[in-house]
Amino acid sequence: xxxxxxxxxxxxxxxxxxxxxxxxxxxxxxxxxxxxxxxxxxxxxxxxxxxxxxxxxxxxxxxxxxxxxxxxxxxxxxxxxxxxxxxxxxxxxxxxxxxxxxxxxxxxxxxxxxxxxxxxxxxxxxxxxxxxxxxxxxxxxxxxxxxxxxxxxxxxxxxxxxxxxxxxxxxxxxxxxxxxxxxxxxxxxxxxxxxxxxxxxxxxxxxxxxxxxxxxxxxxxxxxxxxxxxxxxxxxxxxxxxxxxxxxxxxxxxxxxxxxxxxxxxxxxxxxxxxxxxxxxxxxxxxxxxxxxxxxxxxxxxxxxxxxxxxxxxxxxxxxxxxxx
Amino acid sequence: xxxxxxxxxxxxxxxxxxxxxxxxxxxxxxxxxxxxxxxxxxxxxxxxxxxxxxxxxxxxxxxxxxxxxxxxxxxxxxxxxxxxxxxxxxxxxxxxxxxxxxxxxxxxxxxxxxxxxxxxxxxxxxxxxxxxxxxxxxxxxxxxxxxxxxxxxxxxxxxxxxxxxxxxxxxxxxxxxxxxxxxxxxxxxxxxxxxxxxxxxxxxxxxxxxxxxxxxxxxxxxxxxxxxxxxxxxxxxxxxxxxxxxxxxxxxxxxxxxxxxxxxxxxxxxxxxxxxxxxxxxxxxxxxxxxxxxxxxxxxxxxxxxxxxxxxxxxxxxxxxxxx
Numbered sequence: 006x007x008x009x010x011x012x013x014x015x016x017x018x019x020x021x022x023x024x025x026x027x028x029x030x031x032x033x034x035x036x037x038x039x040x041x042x043x044x045x046x047x048x049x050x051x052x053x054x055x056x057x058x059x060x061x062x063x064x065x066x067x068x069x070x071x072x073x074x075x076x077x078x079x080x081x082x083x084x085x086x087x088x089x090x091x092x093x094x095x096x097x098x099x100x101x102x103x104x105x106x107x108x109x110x111x112x113x114x115x116x117x118x119x120x121x122x123x124x125x126x127x128x129x130x131x132x133x134x135x136x137x138x139x140x141x142x143x144x145x146x147x148x149x150x151x152x153x154x155x156x157x158x159x160x161x162x163x164x165x166x167x168x169x170x171x172x173x174x175x176x177x178x179x180x181x182x183x184x185x186x187x188x189x190x191x192x193x194x195x196x197x198x199x200x201x202x203x204x205x206x207x208x209x210x211x212x213x214x215x216x217x218x219x220x221x222x223x224x225x226x227x228x229x230x231x232x233x234x235x236x237x238x239x240x241x242x243x244x245x246x247x248x249x250x251x252x253x254x255x256x257x258x259x260x261x262x263x264x265x266x267x268x269x270x271x272x273x274x275x276x277x278x279x280x281x282x283x284x285x286x287x288x289x290x291x292x293x294x295x296x297x298x299x300x301x302x303x304x305x306x307x308x309x310x311x312x313x314x315x316x317x318x319x320x321x322x323x324x325x326x327x328x329x330x
Numbered sequence: 331x332x333x334x335x336x337x338x339x340x341x342x343x344x345x346x347x348x349x350x351x352x353x354x355x356x357x358x359x360x361x362x363x364x365x366x367x368x369x370x371x372x373x374x375x376x377x378x379x380x381x382x383x384x385x386x387x388x389x390x391x392x393x394x395x396x397x398x399x400x401x402x403x404x405x406x407x408x409x410x411x412x413x414x415x416x417x418x419x420x421x422x423x424x425x426x427x428x429x430x431x432x433x434x435x436x437x438x439x440x441x442x443x444x445x446x447x448x449x450x451x452x453x454x455x456x457x458x459x460x461x462x463x464x465x466x467x468x469x470x471x472x473x474x475x476x477x478x479x480x481x482x483x484x485x486x487x488x489x490x491x492x493x494x495x496x497x498x499x500x501x502x503x504x505x506x507x508x509x510x511x512x513x514x515x516x517x518x519x520x521x522x523x524x525x526x527x528x529x530x531x532x533x534x535x536x537x538x539x540x541x542x543x544x545x546x547x548x549x550x551x552x553x554x555x556x557x558x559x560x561x562x563x564x565x566x567x568x569x570x571x572x573x574x575x576x577x578x579x580x581x582x583x584x585x586x587x588x589x590x591x592x593x594x595x596x597x598x599x600x601x602x603x604x605x606x607x608x609x610x611x612x613x614x615x616x617x618x619x620x621x622x623x624x625x626x627x628x629x630x631x632x633x634x635x636x637x638x639x640x641x642x643x644x645x646x647x648x649x650x651x652x653x654x
Contacts, residue, residue: 064554092557108549112571113571158646
């Protein structure tokens with residue numbers, strides 16, 4: 006079975022052109038997602054995970070652009086689509102949920118306006134029908150008295166409710182793929198949990214593929230089937246969630262897991278990865294992680310290739326072998 | 331809403347009161363109107379009679395109290411120079427200034443908004459950079475110089491447009507308007523353009539800055555992620571947010587157009603309020619100055635209120651009654 010979304014060797018650059026190289030926010034990233042599966046795309050701030058999401062949506066802001074590589078969605082290379090064809094894909098077959106629900110809804114338009122326009126952008130239906138569908142979608146994500154809430158403005162909702170509205174908008178057209186860019190980061194834990202359950206149900210029931218972008222390993226372990234760990238624009242480790250989280254091969258993944266508070270013993274200092282993520286224009290030669298890595302040797306001065314091992318892969322010549330959890 | 335109006339009117343009263351005191355003290359510091367009003371050849375008895383006639387023999391605080399007393403009866407006092415009610419003099423000139431200001435603001439919006447939008451949406455085009463450099467000229471060149479140049483080029487050299495005055499007017503509802511006659515419109519064109527130049531640049535730059543602020547917002551990206559057409563993203567999502575600061579500035583600038591059209595009116599000999607107030611200041615015609623400034627305070631208060639009402643329409647987060 007061919008995957009719904011296949012990203013191969015994606016490189017997204019900012020700036021550059023006319024002979025000068027741009028900054029590679031995303032560098033040689035490949036992964037795939039099948040229908041009904043959830044991929045957790047994990048990394049620290051600035052690792053390029055959001056840019057990957059926007060690259061798939063072709064919503065990169067100037068001066069960002071896809072420099073090379075392919076994004077194949079349901080057999081079509083999205084780079085070959087015209088702007089209008091891409092627009093018809095967005096919101097209809099690929100939907101996106103953003104990180105900050107306080108910012109994603111337009112503050113001066115009613116929820117009804119923002120939902121009805123989303124329906125009518127793709128389906129030629131009357132406003133009444135569009136409103137009806139919007140109301141149903143709000144009900145689906147658990148918003149009480151949806152009819153009244155339709156005429157409200159975003160500032161009259163709490164953060165969690167706003168994110169539900171954003172998810173309802175994403176679900177309006179029953180998309181094949183949802184890119185969720187840290188949708189629970191700005192929410193408190195109980196709401197987080199509810200939203201994750203919604204997504205789980207969604208992926209199972211409507212066979213929707215989800216790319217869940219996050220830095221929260223706990224969320225990924227609950228929700229995702231597969232995981233892809235990014236560091237400084239590159240994938241460093243991919244594989245099934247259970248395997249990667251229990252036996253990480255890349256020292257960075259191991260460090261991330263080790264720094265989750267529940268992994269630490271009470272009274273001990275929290276473990277952390279030394280140093281800072283290098284700025285994207287000052288990456289060390291070779292493996293980007295080697296300056297922070299305990300296992301680094303001279304061999305790390307050359308960029309290691311992604312090594313495959315059964316159904317997983319990692320980009321390290323000194324893979325961790327001990328079990329963590 | 332009603333409490334809000336009442337509160338504003340009370341505030342306006344205080345501002346007006348403070349302003350009248352400042353004007354009374356200010357004018358008395360600048361000079362004595364008597365020196366200007368009375369023929370230098372007049373004898374002592376005649377001087378005393380004129381001084382008493384205008385009430386200038388009283389101490390300043392007494393003059394002020396008398397003025398307040400008149401005010402309560404709706405009397406702003408008579409102009410020292412014209413000998414007629416000051417308020418009437420000003421209201422007579424109001425239509426001329428009003429049509430000049432409205433025309434100028436119209437020009438500023440018609441040119442400023444689209445050009446600013448264009449420059450904001452396509453900041454890297456050469457045409458956008460030209461527009462923005464042009465706007466720097468627009469608000470750095472002094473109004474009087476531009477006015478003189480306009481007269482030089484369009485009136486003196488090319489002879490296309492008249493240099494001064496309102497031209498023939500047509501009467502509607504008892505008021506004389508220039509823009510209703512073709513010749514009057516020709517008279518209106520140069521001064522209105524002169525007055526509009528600065529405001530056009532201002533609205534242009536404001537619009538551009540607003541666009542650049544709104545475009546990177548998440549809700550614009552989210553609107554695109556919903557698959558909306560680009561026209562709708564700009565026309566609804568961007569423009570509606572953009573209008574909030576733009577409406578504020580347009581409202582306030584309309585006030586300043588009316589209040590400070592002095593330079594343009596002087597250069598083009600446009601018989602509006604600006605010219606009246608400059609003449610009155612030169613002649614220390616205190617009643618006219620006071621009445622004029624009081625009207626301006628009222629104008630700004632009313633404009634601010636209208637802006638606030640517009641706000642509640644544009645921005646659902648703002649409610650007038652909420653802030654007590």
